[in-house]
Amino acid sequence: MSNNKIIIDCDPGHDDAMAIFLALGNSNIELLAVTTVVGNQTLDKVTHNARAIMEFVSANDIPIAAGCSRPLVRTIQTAPEVHGTTGLDGTHLPEPKLPIDQRHAVDLIIDTLKSHPPKTITLVPIGGLTNIALAVRKAPEIVELVKEVVLMGGGYHTGNRTAVAEFNILIDPEAAHIVFNETWPITMIGLDLTHQARPDDQIMETIAALNTPVSDFVVESLNYYTAGYRRRNGYTDHAPVHDLCAVAYVIDPSIMETIKAPIDIELQGALTTGMTVTDFRHPAKADCHTQVATKLDNPKLWDMFIASLKQLAK
């Protein structure tokens, strides 16, 4: 059995789907639960997508629970310009039949943590942090139970939704503030890192050549996602597959370089709300519990992903 037990909290989303495939196809990961949160699309749509993705690769025994349908304080912001009106536009998954766990995502997260030995489960949030914040408010004792929080969100240099704020943090900055101010170890895999996580034409051809239902889905999905990035941002290369990086780090932390640094969330900026303010002024103190990812081994990421896709096709 794998050493890396994880819970993915997500808002699928094209890159969320890739992160789920990577986890399911890698023998170093045991995916214990998938929880959903409003983000790329409304809660009902991202939950439908999570069920469809899991059923598509026959992951029928892993609980999926729906979480928060709105942020803690702010109004809902979704990302149809990135992921379309369904959250997975450009793809064609069958209507899912997989049942939804009757618990709220927050309760599934807490129950899963409490039913395993302490510090054996990594939380992998790849959407807004609403569910994780509520879980730790409902059951503060989970801070000591979690092995690590490895999240996709933020960035110490630049934003995407605003000049300095990344989408997952911006949509619920109060939740992010709660999560970053708990003492659990946090690895922030932000835009500085994920903007390095781009396939190239050759990688896309290698995926297409697998010629399986899942590889066909990946190609359709990433082609749609990249077309949007190119249209909006004037990119000529492929779009960064952000969420994939968080799972890759859990599988093999040597895939990226990290630096310990204090991080806090801007809540009241006129221009900077949702910024993950990272303090690089001094070497981090011994009790610093946050680190940021800086440099990615991108070829290794895609080798890892393609290996998972092959495994899922068996």
Ligand code: BDR
């Ligand atoms: C993040 O925002 C979402 O659109 C993606 O799924 C990813 O989690 C990137 O900023």
Ligand code: CA
């Ligand atoms: Ca996401």
